[in-house]
Amino acid sequence: MKNRLEELRKERGIKQDELAEALEVSRQTIGSLENGRYNPSIILAFKIAEFFNMSIEEIFIYRENVNHEK
């Protein structure tokens, strides 16, 4: 599963450290998610979505959408 964590974090101009603190996880957890070492729990996914004010589906890409109709 892919995610847009690094992209979204950098858009906000914040450090892994700061995001980690906001989400109440360790910096290593953020790094691991950004680099795809593992997937978040659903609880953490909800926290991340809440932080970025987006839906889980907008941040975590379960399946590439091969269908490119508008």
Add this chain to the structure above:
Amino acid sequence: MKNRLEELRKERGIKQDELAEALEVSRQTIGSLENGRYNPSIILAFKIAEFFNMSIEEIFIYRENVNHEK
């Protein structure tokens, strides 16, 4: 975290067994989710949402809890 699994499954008139097979998990996993013994992984949450043709947010109800719900 609460979820609408049992409700949605019964709406469709299917058994735990059948849902489990469709999602490629065990019947006990479905039962455990319906009865709140644990939360799904984000992968399973995506599979469930896909099965019911809904968003994760429509099926799983997350609310920030003062007591740091896990």
Add this chain to the structure above:
DNA sequence: ATCTTATGTAAAGCATACTTTCCATGGCGA
């Protein structure tokens, strides 16, 4: 060149998700 800051990553340990196996209970049809 040295120092600092942001990030990458690994190891060990604990918590949670999920499995298989097993048994219990309530509803229902014959």
Add this chain to the structure above:
DNA sequence: TCGCCATGGAAAGTATGCTTTACATAAGAT
């Protein structure tokens, strides 16, 4: 009653998420 059938749930084992600790590296500033 009797025998299924759908569900609940425990127990033990494996896989994965997350923590703390620790060290490495690259880039930028002084």
